Amino acid sequence: MRFSDLADQPCSISRSLAILGERWTLVILKQAFAGTRRFDDFVATTGISRSRLTTRLNELVEHGILERVEYKDTRTRSEYRLTQRGHDVYPILMALRGWGDAHLAPDGPPLRYLHTDCGGEVRSHLSCERCEEPLVARDITVDLGPGFPT
Numbered sequence: 001m002r003f004s005d006l007a008d009q010p011c012s013i014s015r016s017l018a019i020l021g022e023r024w025t026l027v028i029l030k031q032a033f034a035g036t037r038r039f040d041d042f043v044a045t046t047g048i049s050r051s052r053l054t055t056r057l058n059e060l061v062e063h064g065i066l067e068r069v070e071y072k073d074t075r076t077r078s079e080y081r082l083t084q085r086g087h088d089v090y091p092i093l094m095a096l097r098g099w100g101d102a103h104l105a106p107d108g109p110p111l112r113y114l115h116t117d118c119g120g121e122v123r124s125h126l127s128c129e130r131c132e133e134p135l136v137a138r139d140i141t142v143d144l145g146p147g148f149p150t
Helices: 003-008 012-020 025-033 039-046 050-062 090-103
Strands: 066-072 076-082
Touching: 003 012, 012 025, 025 039, 025 050, 025 076, 025 090, 039 050, 039 076, 050 066, 050 076
Parallel strands: none
Antiparallel strands: 066 076
C-alpha cells in the first residue's frame, strides 16, 4: 500500500495520517499555532525548502486546515491562518509534546505549556465521554461505527 492510499481506508486514523502524516506538516502547524502566518516566516522558523513549503501550505489550504488571506505589503501577498479544522489539530500536537516530554527530554520538558487563566500545566489525556474515567489503550475496545462500509 502507498502512503496516499491511507485516505481511502475505512479508518479515521489512517485518513488523518494521509493529511497530517507527512513529516513537515505538523512542524508547519506547530509554527502556525506559535503565530507564524507569512510564507517567509515559515521558511525562517522551520528551515523547510520554499518548494516543499508551497506544496504543504497548498495541501493544508485544500483540506481546510489553513486559509489563505491576502494582505497588502509593497504588493499583495498571502498569509496563512488556522481555520476551526486547523485549531482542532492542537490536541494532537499536545499529545505529541506530552510523549516527547516523557520519553525524549531527560533533563525535563524544554517548554512549559501553561493555562493562561490559572497558570496550571496543560496536559493531554484520554477519558470516557460518559463516566469521565481516565483511559489507557488496554481500557478501550474498538467496534464498527456507522461510517464503516458494509
